[in-house]
Amino acid sequence: xxxxxxxxxxxxxxxxxxxxxxxxxxxxxxxxxxxxxxxxxxxxxxxxxxxxxxxxxxxxxxxxxxxxxxxxxxxxxxxxxxxxxxxxxxxxxxxxxxxxxxxxxxxxxxxxxxxxxxxxxxxxxxxxxxxxxxxxxxxxxxxxxxxxxxxxxxxxxxxxxxxxxxxxxxxxxxxxxxxxxxxxxxxxxxxxxxxxxxxxxxxxxxxxxxxxxxxxxxxxxxxxxxxxxxxxxxxxxxxxxxxxxxxxxxxxxxxxxxxxxxxxxxxxxxxxxxxxxxxxxxxxxxxxxxxxxxxxxxxxxxxxxxxxxxxxxxxxxxxxxxxxxxxxxxxxxxxxxxxxxxxxxxxxxxxxxxxxxxxxxxxxxxxxxxxxxxxxxxxxxxxxxxxxxxxxxxxxxxxxxxxxxxxxxxxxxxxxxxxxxxxx
Numbered sequence: 113x114x115x116x117x118x119x120x121x122x123x124x125x126x127x128x129x130x131x132x133x134x135x136x137x138x139x140x141x142x143x144x145x146x147x148x149x150x151x152x153x154x155x156x157x158x159x160x161x162x163x164x165x166x167x168x169x170x171x172x173x174x175x176x177x178x179x180x181x182x183x184x185x186x187x188x189x190x191x192x193x194x195x196x197x198x199x200x201x202x203x204x205x206x207x208x209x210x211x212x213x214x215x216x217x218x219x220x221x222x223x224x225x226x227x228x229x230x231x232x233x234x235x236x237x238x239x240x241x242x243x244x245x246x247x248x249x250x251x252x253x254x255x256x257x258x259x260x261x262x263x264x265x266x267x268x269x270x271x272x273x274x275x276x277x278x279x280x281x282x283x284x285x286x287x288x289x290x291x292x293x294x295x296x297x298x299x300x301x302x303x304x305x306x307x308x309x310x311x312x313x314x315x316x317x318x319x320x321x322x323x324x325x326x327x328x329x330x331x332x333x334x335x336x337x338x339x340x341x342x343x344x345x346x347x348x349x350x351x352x353x354x355x356x357x358x359x360x361x362x363x364x365x366x367x368x369x370x371x372x373x374x375x376x377x378x379x380x381x382x383x384x385x386x387x388x389x390x391x392x393x394x395x396x397x398x399x400x401x402x403x404x405x406x407x408x409x410x411x412x413x414x415x416x417x418x419x420x421x422x423x424x425x426x427x428x429x430x431x432x433x434x435x436x437x438x439x440x441x442x443x444x445x446x447x448x449x450x451x452x453x454x455x456x457x458x459x460x461x462x463x464x465x466x467x468x469x470x471x472x473x474x475x476x477x478x479x480x481x482x483x484x485x486x487x488x489x490x491x492x493x494x495x496x497x498x499x500x501x502x503x504x505x506x507x508x509x510x511x512x513x514x515x516x517x518x519x520x521x522x523x524x525x526x527x528x529x530x531x532x533x534x535x536x
Contacts, residue, residue, distance in 0.1 A: 121203025208268020283465025
């Protein structure tokens with residue numbers, strides 16, 4: 113027997129808001145979290161802007177002890193713990209206090225890299241003959257699974273505790289992995305999400321590839337332009353998003369608040385074949401991912417009334433919209449409402465999927481479709497497929513029933529999840 117899976121907790125540490133209240137307000141009002149970064153200017157980056165969460169020492173003390181904060185430089189770990197613990201608390205769940213693990217609770221929390229600044233500083237301060245001086249906290253801050261291990265320990269999770277890593281699809285993939293484990297009765301509650309470090313050592317490679325916008329250093333909030341004819345590349349971002357997925361039976365027994373239901377989804381790869389490559393999507397695989405997600409969720413294309421796309425503000429935005437149109441067999445005024453939150457906080461890399469999934473789910477609660485900014489000049493290829501009113505420039509009053517959210521990542525990997533408004 114398969115269990116229905118719902119979302120009962122949300123937590124976010126994003127460039128345009130740490131905490132659900134601030135994040136929701138920013139999405140609704142179109143408040144950007146992209147800003148000028150002096151350290152990037154000092155290093156002569158072409159793109160000197162980024163989306164970086166605001167986290168001060170007073171906030172950190174709510175999540176870490178003074179001892180834990182000592183020499184803590186792994187920004188991704190910090191963001192992930194903040195988002196993860198906020199989501200767990202938002203779900204009305206408590207931290208572990210028993211000596212025995214909570215066998216029904218798990219953690220699936222992804223990342224791309226971890227503790228880059230910590231490792232850089234450690235290596236910079238020593239030489240090859242003194243490697244043992246890396247420090248005792250280096251391991252937890254730099255190993256990929258450090259974030260899931262850290263959260264798993266706080267929660268006393270006795271179910272699967274793991275870290276996944278699939279570039280830009282990481283966060284959406286972690287949600288689908290958790291969904292399947294709960295669906296088939298192997299867990300009751302899983303904290304799912306993803307995180308990404310900040311800083312020049314994370315963003316430098318992208319700047320070297322010249323795929324970041326270079327003409328907006330004096331006007332940061334206008335730089336991220338998904339679906340725009342003047343899109344000039346993606347703005348790098350960072351942060352973390354976390355969602356508590358839970359079996360419907362468990363949620364009802366706890367009388368938990370339910371944000372939405374997860375109906376299903378699909379994960380695949382284009383195999384870097386055909387038009388697919390390390391950096392370009394295989395359209396056949398993208399369309400198949402969307403179609404298989406709908407099949408798994410048992411919904412018809414006509415039932416989807418909103419899409420939260422990957423849409424990074426690159427030349428591939430037009431191709432993504434074309435793939436959506438072909439997969440759904442819908443266009444013009446029949447095309448669902450579509451938005452891209454990257455216009456507000458940039459591309460948060462491995463954290464993108466989870467942060468954006470939270471935004472998509474919040475639309476059910478707010479009975480709104482959050483607006484797109486910086487795409488007044490919709491790309492002609494996109495305009496030929498979608499009616500202009502289906503790309504709202506500002507937040508509109510519309511209560512979505514079924515939302516499709518997709519992430520398409522480096523390495524030609526894809527993930528699509530289908531969310532539904534929960535009704536008793």
